[in-house]
Amino acid sequence: xxxxxxxxxxxxxxxxxxxxxxxxxxxxxxxxxxxxxxxxxxxxxxxxxxxxxxxxxxxxxxxxxxxxxxxxxxxxxxxxxxxxxxxxxxxxxxxxxxxxxxxxxxxxxxxxxxxxxxxxxxxxxxxxxxxxxxxxxxxxxxxxxxxxxxxxxxxxxxxxxxxxxxxxxxxxxxxxxxxxxxxxxxxxxxxxxxxxxxxxxxxxxxxxxxxxxxxxxxxxxxxxxxxxxxxxxxxxxxxxxxxxxxxxxxxxxxxxxxxxxxxxxxxxxxxxxxxxxxxxxxxxxxxxxxxxxxxxxxxxxxxxxxxxxxxxxxxxxxxxxxxxxxxxxxxxxxxxxxxxxxxxx
Amino acid sequence: xxxxxxxxxxxxxxxxxxxxxxxxxxxxxxxxxxxxxxxxxxxxxxxxxxxxxxxxxxxxxxxxxxxxxxxxxxxxxxxxxxxxxxxxxxxxxxxxxxxxxxxxxxxxxxxxxxxxxxxxxxxxxxxxxxxxxxxxxxxxxxxxxxxxxxxxxxxxxxxxxxxxxxxxxxxxxxxxxxxxxxxxxxxxxxxxxxxxxxxxxxxxxxxxxxxxxxxxxxxxxxxxxxxxxxxxxxxxxxxxxxxxxxxxxxxxxxxxxxxxxxxxxxxxxxxxxxxxxxxxxxxxxxxxxxxxxxxxxxxxxxxxxxxxxxxxxxxxxxxxxxxxxxxxxxxxxxxxxxxxxxxxx
Numbered sequence: 001x002x003x004x005x006x007x008x009x010x011x012x013x014x015x016x017x018x019x020x021x022x023x024x025x026x027x028x029x030x031x032x033x034x035x036x037x038x039x040x041x042x043x044x045x046x047x048x049x050x051x052x053x054x055x056x057x058x059x060x061x062x063x064x065x066x067x068x069x070x071x072x073x074x075x076x077x078x079x080x081x082x083x084x085x086x087x088x089x090x091x092x093x094x095x096x097x098x099x100x101x102x103x104x105x106x107x108x109x110x111x112x113x114x115x116x117x118x119x120x121x122x123x124x125x126x127x128x129x130x131x132x133x134x135x136x137x138x139x140x141x142x143x144x145x146x147x148x149x150x151x152x153x154x155x156x157x158x159x160x161x162x163x164x165x166x167x168x169x170x171x172x173x174x175x176x177x178x179x180x181x182x183x184x185x186x187x188x189x190x191x192x193x194x195x196x197x198x199x200x201x202x203x204x205x206x207x208x209x210x211x212x213x214x215x216x217x218x219x220x221x222x223x224x225x226x227x228x229x230x231x232x233x234x235x236x237x238x239x240x241x242x243x244x245x246x247x248x249x250x251x252x253x254x255x256x257x258x259x260x261x262x263x264x265x266x267x268x269x270x271x272x273x274x275x276x277x278x279x280x281x282x283x284x285x286x287x288x289x290x291x292x293x294x295x296x297x298x299x300x301x302x303x304x305x306x307x308x309x310x311x312x313x314x315x316x317x318x319x320x321x322x323x324x325x326x327x328x329x330x331x332x333x334x335x336x337x338x339x340x341x342x343x344x345x
Numbered sequence: 346x347x348x349x350x351x352x353x354x355x356x357x358x359x360x361x362x363x364x365x366x367x368x369x370x371x372x373x374x375x376x377x378x379x380x381x382x383x384x385x386x387x388x389x390x391x392x393x394x395x396x397x398x399x400x401x402x403x404x405x406x407x408x409x410x411x412x413x414x415x416x417x418x419x420x421x422x423x424x425x426x427x428x429x430x431x432x433x434x435x436x437x438x439x440x441x442x443x444x445x446x447x448x449x450x451x452x453x454x455x456x457x458x459x460x461x462x463x464x465x466x467x468x469x470x471x472x473x474x475x476x477x478x479x480x481x482x483x484x485x486x487x488x489x490x491x492x493x494x495x496x497x498x499x500x501x502x503x504x505x506x507x508x509x510x511x512x513x514x515x516x517x518x519x520x521x522x523x524x525x526x527x528x529x530x531x532x533x534x535x536x537x538x539x540x541x542x543x544x545x546x547x548x549x550x551x552x553x554x555x556x557x558x559x560x561x562x563x564x565x566x567x568x569x570x571x572x573x574x575x576x577x578x579x580x581x582x583x584x585x586x587x588x589x590x591x592x593x594x595x596x597x598x599x600x601x602x603x604x605x606x607x608x609x610x611x612x613x614x615x616x617x618x619x620x621x622x623x624x625x626x627x628x629x630x631x632x633x634x635x636x637x638x639x640x641x642x643x644x645x646x647x648x649x650x651x652x653x654x655x656x657x658x659x660x661x662x663x664x665x666x667x668x669x670x671x672x673x674x675x676x677x678x679x680x681x682x683x684x685x686x687x688x689x690x
Contacts, residue, residue, distance in 0.1 A: 006451035016477055019451065020458050024465075024472050028437045030493075031471040040473030042438060042491065044389050052474060053440040053489055059481040060444075092373045093387060095398040097487055099405075106351035106364065113365050120369075126376040127369050128385030129397060132358055135485075136404040142442050142476075142487035144398055146387065148375075 036249075037157050038086035038234060039147070048154055050091075050147040052083035058138035066182045066197075069108055071211040072141070073115025079236065080145040081123045081214035082289045086234040087156070088219055089149035093128045094120065097142040099135035112141075123216055153228055155293070160231035160250035164294040166313035167229075167303070169218050171262040172239055173278065176285025177270045178202065178209030184274075204266045212289040218309070219291075225302045229293035240283040240322075240334050242292045247322050250294075256313035256334065258326045283324075283334065381594075382502050383431035383579060384492070393499055395436075395492040397428035403483035411527045411542075414453055416555040417486070418460025424581065425490040426468040426559035427634045431579040432501070433564055434494035438473045439465065442487040444480035457486075468561055498573055500638070502594035505576035509639040511591075511599050511658035512574075512648070514563050516607040517584055518623065521630025522615045523547065523554030529619075549611045557634040563654070564636075570647045574638035585628040585667075585679050587637045592667050595639075601658035601679065603671045628669075628679065 008016060021035045032048065033041035039052035056062060056076050064072070077094060084091040096116060100109065120127055125145065160166075185197040199206055215234075222229065231250050233242045239261075243254050261282045271278040294315060295303065303309050322334045353361060366380045377393065378386035384397035401407060401421050409417070422439060429436040441461060445454065465472055470490065505511075530542040544551055560579075567574065576595050578587045584606075588599050606627050616623040639660060640648065648654050667679045 004452055007447070008445065008449065008451055008454065009447065011451060013477055016451070016454065019455065020475075020477075024462065027466075027469050027471050030437055031473055034471060034473040035475070040438060040440065042473075044394070046390060049389070049394065049491070051438065051440060051489070051491055053442050053476055053487070055442040055444055055476045055478055055485075055487060057444045057478055057480055057485075060479045092375055093385060093396065095385065095396060095489060097398050097400040099400055099402045099485060100353070102352070102354065104353065106353055106356060106361070107349055109353065109361065110364065117369065121372075124372050126371055126373050126379060128376055128379040128387075130380070131398055131400045131487075132361055132365075133400055133402055134405045135402055137482045140400075140402075140444060140480075140485050140487075142398070142400060142485075144396070144440060144489035146394070146396055146491070 033156070038083040039089070041087070041154060048149050048151055050084050050087050050089045050149055051144065052080060053142065053144040054080050054083065055140065055142045057140050063186070064139070066186050067210055070111045070115035073112040074119040074211050076141045076143050077116055077119035077123065077125070078212050078214045079289060080143045081119070081125065081216060082234040082236070084145055084147035085214050085216050085219050085291060086232050087147070087149060088153050088222070088229065088232060089147040090219070091123060091125045091145050091147040093146040094125050095144045096127060096130040098130070098132050099140040101135045101137055101139070104139065123214055153223070155229045155232040157231055157233050157245055157249035160246055160252050160294040160315050162252055162315050162317060164230050164296055164315040165300055165311050166254050166256065166292070166294055166315065168235070168239065168262060168290055168292050168310050168312050169215050169308055170288065170290040171264040171267065172235065172288050172290060173271070173281035173285040174205045174208035174264055174267040175212060175287035176281050177267050177274070177276070178205035178207070180274050180276070181206055181270065182209060202266065202270060204264060205270060209287065212287060214289055215291050221306065227295055227299045227302050229295055232291060232293035235288050235290045235292050236286060238284040238286045239292065243322055243334060246292065246294065247318070250315070251318050252315040253318050253320045253322045254313050255316055255320070256324045258324055260310060260312045262310045262312070378501070383428040384434070386432070386499060393494050393496055395429050395432050395434045395494055396489065397425060398487065398489040399425050399428070400485065400487045402485050408531070409484070411531050412555055415456045415460035418457040419464040419556050421486045421488050422461055422464035422468065422470070423557050423559045424634060425488045426470065426561060427579040427581065429490055429492035430559050430561050430564050430636060431577050432492070432494060433498050433567070433574065433577060434492040435564070436468060436470045436490050436492040438491040439470050440489045441472060441475040443475070443477050444485040446480045446482055446484070449484065468559055498568070500574045500577040502576055502578050502590055505591055505595035505597050505639040505660050507597055507660050507662060509575050509641055509660040510645055510656050511601065511637070511639055511660065513580070513584065513607060513635055513637050513655050513657050514560050514653055515633065515635040516609040516612065517580065517633050517635060518616070518626030518630040519550045519553035519609055519612040520557060520632035521626050522612050522619070522621070523550035523552070525619050525621070526551055526615065527554060547611065547615060549609060550615060554632065557632060559634055560636050566651065572640055572644045572647050574640055577636060577638035580633050580635045580637050581631060583629040583631045584637065588667055588679060591637065591639065592663070595660070596663050597660040598663050598665045598667050599658050600661055600665070601669045603669055605655060605657045607655045607657070
């Protein structure tokens with residue numbers, strides 16, 4: 001009898017996570033929350049500990065032919081810190097594991113670590129451990145981050161209530177459009193190695209792709225404003241995908257207003273140059289690492305003057321579905337496209 | 346001017362770790378101990394948290410042509426738990442990150458997770474998170490483990506004093522000799538695929554290689570006996586290498602007695618069959634995941650009847666050097682050979 005073989009690409013990353021999570025039973029009362037949010041939550045008596053981990057694989061998540069290795073180190077830390085920010089927590093420690101082939105010299109690894117250390121300083125985390133090993137091909141970076149949060153300030157993906165206001169920080173779609181620029185320049189270079197890359201006019205969006213920032217500033221400012229979001233997630237796979245996560249966990253649906261979606265002029269202009277719809281880039285472009293969260297109506301006035309928090313929609317009954325209200329008033333269902341790593345290869 | 350290029354193989358893993366650790370400054374008072382022990386130590390008020398991480402790479406750490414993927418999952422958890430045991434702590438949570446190529450089906454990943462879940466049950470840890478991504482080649486498993494330990498019970502690599510007794514648990518060299526058996530069977534199979542592997546008489550040592558056990562039982566029994574070791578490490582790279590770590594951190598040297606080194610009969614006989622020196626296997630064979638620790642002289646009587654703790658040497662002044670006292674009374678300097686992953690490829 002032939003062995004059954006189910007392709008991972010048919011399941012996708014989230015389908016696989018659901019299968020893996022099946023039958024996992026909690027053995028420690030300290031394990032408050034496991035798989036299914038941006039970070040795990042552990043009870044430490046006075047407060048909660050937060051633990052999250054992310055892996056970056058060469059050829060899947062990054063391409064060293066255009067990503068400076070120092071920026072890559074920075075990014076690897078930022079994406080982990082972003083998971084702690086998404087729980088409204090403060091990161092404190094990271095471990096850094098590397099698998100590297102003999103293609104990498106000591107100087108390359110020191111450059112990688114220069115980026116890791118710069119991010120550790122910017123986001124105030126201590127590098128407390130890790131593992132370094134050989135790899136048969138390419139570079140793999142696995143970082144785990146430990147953080148903390150007061151018990152009455154932890155924010156989950158669940159918790160959004162009807163009529164809560166949906167907020168997004170910064171601007172969206174930039175990292176995705178920046179990636180298109182980098183890919184085009186790479187092809188141009190491969191076709192003609194004499195050509196120098198023309199990146200000046202794309203500086204902002206390229207930076208957003210290569211060296212993203214975790215929004216710890218927002219976490220601190222929310223605290224100063226006395227606002228605890230009712231739900232939160234970081235925007236790593238694209239706005240639409242994250243809206244669906246908040247929707248599923250909170251059992252509400254969201255209406256998003258097209259004219260409120262934050263997009264930088266450089267992102268918009270470059271999307272048009274590439275014949276891409278800017279709103280699609282905002283909805284489905286990943287890797288912005290901004291925060292998406294909901295607040296109660298009465299907290300709106302505490303944040304309305306914040307220059308970098310945008311009120312992009314509101315929560316409604318689940319059966320209304322997640323939808324986009326276009327500029328001319330049409331209501332269009334949103335599809336969660338996200339980025340299926342497992343289907344890519 | 347040519348860019349300087351230093352090969353990682355010239356530095357080795359420990360040399361690289363030293364270079365990386367340079368210039369790392371602590372930003373949080375909660376970071377009690379960082380790089381340089383089996384786990385990082387964080388202050389949580391009443392107690393310490395412990396954090397460690399290990400990465401297993403296909404083609405470097407394991408070969409799926411003879412390692413059943415379920416055992417591999419078990420081993421990946423065990424080697425992490427072993428790091429918490431080496432701090433005299435109790436593991437509680439793990440995160441599991443996987444990078445996988447499309448060679449792997451859902452069924453293969455479920456088998457891997459069956460092993461991970463079995464180990465999680467055996468060692469009483471909760472799987473609280475992780476990351477799953479594609480890989481351009483092969484399987485990479487990165488696990489992080491979070492544990493806890495009472496502040497007055499934490500054990501570091503430093504702390505051994507002169508005249509302390511050096512103890513090792515279980516038996517040593519088995520995992521290394523088991524690997525030789527597996528490699529030989531693989532070659533035989535490649536030469537003639539009709540041949541079935543003959544592993545029955547090597548069952549114990551093959552199991553030691555494929556499915557090692559973290560000695561949490563010893564951690565609990567030390568506590569019951571009222572013994573807090575003065576220093577401890579787990580034996581992952583080989584006894585000699587770990588003796589050097591304790592020596593360096595504690596600033597003492599060790600005398601080991603050849604006739605006290607614990608070796609299983611199957612290990613001994615098979616080493617001889619392979620024309621390998623059994624004592625070399627004990628000293629330099631890795632992956633046994635036993636514990637190596639020192640106790641004060643007065644604690645000897647509390648442990649002398651323990652069937653699985655062996656008193657293999659004692660601590661002496663650093664300038665005497667680490668040495669082996671052979672059966673006929675010769676004193677031979679020990680060399681830390683260990684396993685330099687970075688020089689292997």
